[in-house]
Amino acid sequence: MAEEVKEVKPKKRMTATRAAASIGPMVKEFITSTLQARAEGRQKLAYTFIVCHHEEILRAMDVIPIWTENFAGICGAKRDAERFLQRAESLGLSRSLCTYALCGIGFDQWREELGQMPPDAPWGGQARPDFMISSGQIICDPRSKWYQASQQFMPDVPIYNIDLPYPLFQRDQDHRDVWDYYHKYIVKQLRGLVAFLEEQTGKKMDYDRLRELVDLSDRTWNLIDETYKLRRAVPCPMGTGDAMNTMVPINFMMATEKAYDFFVDLKKELEEKIARGEGEVENERYRLMWGGGLPAWYALNDFNYFNSKGASFPVETTYRMVAPLNEMDIPETRDPIEHLAWRWLGYWTFWYDKAKKRPGSEPDVERLINWIEEYKIDGVVMHEAFSCRSWHVGLIWQLHQLAKIYKPIPIYVMGKDGKREKVYRELPSLILESDIIDITSYSEVDTRNKIDAFIETLESIRANRAA
Amino acid sequence: MGYVLGIDIGSAYSKGIALGDQGTVDSSVCPSGGDLKLTAERVKEELSFRNGISAHDIMRTVATGYGARSVIFADEVRSDVACHAKGVSSLLPTVKTVIDVGDLYTKVLRIDRNGGVHNFLLSGKCAGGSGRILQVIARVLRVKVEEIGEMSLKSKKRVDFNTGCAVFSESEAISRISEGVTKEDLLAGLHRALAAQINSLVERIGVEPDVAMVGGGARDLGLVKALEEIRGHAILVPAEPHLTAALGAAIIGREQLKKKIES
Ligand code: SF4
Secondary structure, three states, rough: OOOOOOOOOOOOOOOOHHHHHHHHHHHHHHHHHHHHHHHOOOOOOOEEOOOOOOHHHHHHHOOOEHHHHHHHHHHOOOOOHHHHHHHHOHHHHHHOOOOHHHHHHHHHHHHHHOOOOOOOOHOOOOOOOOEEEEEEEEEEEEHHHHHHHHOOOOOOEEEEEEEEOOOOOOOOOOOOHHHHHHHHHHHHHHHHHHHHHHHHHHHOOOOHHHHHHHHHHHHHHHHHHHHHHHHHOOOOOOHHHHHHHHHHHHHHHHOOOHHHHHHHHHHHHHHHHHOOOOOOOOOEEEEEEEEOOOOOHHHHHHHHHHHHHOEEEEEOOOOOOOOOOOOOEOOOOOOOHHHHHHHHHHHHOOOOOHHHOOOOOOHHHHHHHHHHHHHHEEEEEEEEEEOHHHOOOOHHHHHHHHHHHHOOOOEEEEEEOOEEEEEEEOOOOEEEEOOOOOHOOOOOOHHHHHHHHHHHHHHHHHHHHOO | EEEEEEEEEOOOEEEEEEEOOOOEEEEEEEEOOOOOHHHHHHHHHHHHHHHOOOOOHHHEEEEEOOOOOOOOOOOOOOHHHHHHHHHHHOOOOOOOOOEEOOOOEEEEEEEEOOEEEEEEEEEOOOOOOOHHHHHHHHHHOOOOOOHHHHHOOOOOOOOOOOOHHHHHHHHHHHHHOOOOOHHHHHHHHHHHHHHHHHHHHHHHHHOOOOEEEEEEHOHHHHHHHHHHHOOOOOOEOOOOOOHHHHHHHHHHHHHHHHHOOOO
């Protein structure tokens, strides 16, 4: 077995909001609560993935979700993923696979081999599940393969797979022409999940409770949308660095009062900051969009580095896994399962109509363009994490399309004759390259050199910008 | 106004430019070695000694490059992206796209005639696609790195080089030589493979003519020609392409000094 060494602890990232600072203890608490639940054995525990619109079903059945991506992210953020990655590698799995999956598989194998948690497991470790719910989703194959690999070490733990497709964007076709078919299929998938959970828990689904939880999530979705839109303010009261914390209630705590209350508090805090004219950075010079890519969890301090240069991030496409329900064109239904399926389709097709109206646009590019305008963005930063194809394929293409179809920035340069001349430039962009949790792919010096050069680029445009 | 120094501490070589009132006075190049602070001092001393520049004649020093922070006597550190842009625009004002082939990275910059950077892209973290591969192969073939450009142009039958990886290229070169492939054909194949990698980076950011190549890699005529062949247009190369970042640093320093005096 490879040598298992722990890495150097990172410095704590400074947050701009109280709400973001409260997330660490919150995550720790729910990791600890899964361990406690395991010990008590009263509730069933399920390994599962985020963004599957099934939290309400799990919670209505009193099943505790163990978000395996979250635990891998914690290992990464604590710079303690390498020993689990090495373990997975020594089992014959390649480092070029999803490193969340590798970390989880390495951890599971170790825990199962020992019959207890691996030594110094981050925050007590990841509890053994009673079952695993995987989800086939467009191009993320780890979502169906990861648990199959883990099952080799836990052959007694069953897997249930839900398949959640959505119609892909086609300029010449209205997605509504086909979405009834998709809806029927997804409803069947979710009802299958309910049946599986009923069998595993020995309980019947309480549909009134499910309806209440779905209502709660819907209210939370709208509240998150309203809260995040406050970040349009200049100066911006909260940046992407903090949003990488506040993604926790969005992605791991949906369908809980706690998540709703969290955003009530955050909204209030942002409103107060805006009233005081308080920004994420003291003298905001540049407003950037995190235009794609999961973050390097071990290097969140890079957001502070951007901040130290006067750059704030009012908006990010990553982890904003909600859209305003009142702007979604989805049919009304009182059946909570049917509603979950419609919400799923409404979320993924949210930008389709707008994208069709702009020649050359596509939903992801359309979202970039809309947010560049709404949040008054000066430049786009993306992170290409080598091990996750699902989120990262097409990022460069999006930037290309953006440069092609979005209005350029007018700037002045000194012409040949010594006179000022107006020329046009595309919105500057920066691509950072490393990984979500594999720290060996990251170089702080290189990353910061790139950031420095990008800031100089922004400054050059700012200094020469024509009205 | 005295002298301004531009010092570019690269991962393989360190370069310095002394800029006087009438333009460049002198330049200096030496291997970076392990002690970057000492190397920076050495570059400064060489420029000073050769040109009789005393310490108080040096009005400003701007450092750049991988080891810029080791230039402890610098007044300012600027990114090599900004310095290349400034240096190239002063030498070739029509250039809008700059390809810098350095030892560690290849960078592509979109610039304006004033040396403002509008966008840039760096090659990935590994040395594939950077100039490092040229040094590796020169060592394997026991030829000087300065000679490989001319040699590759004499190729009669370019081999297809399968890898863009700096490490694998070494073993591939050895096995090709043992198969009887000539050094010239091997180098032509290597240049083609490297140029293809650079071109994909160039395509990612998009090209606006004129295009220039700078950095140590631009001294390799074989590489420049290979990229011209792939892209189908001429690529401009300044007389001393490895010095553009140091030159740009010095020009930035001079502009700052001028502003200070005027204000
Ligand atoms: S491939 Fe990407 S989306 Fe899929 S599990 Fe891994 S990190 Fe998540």
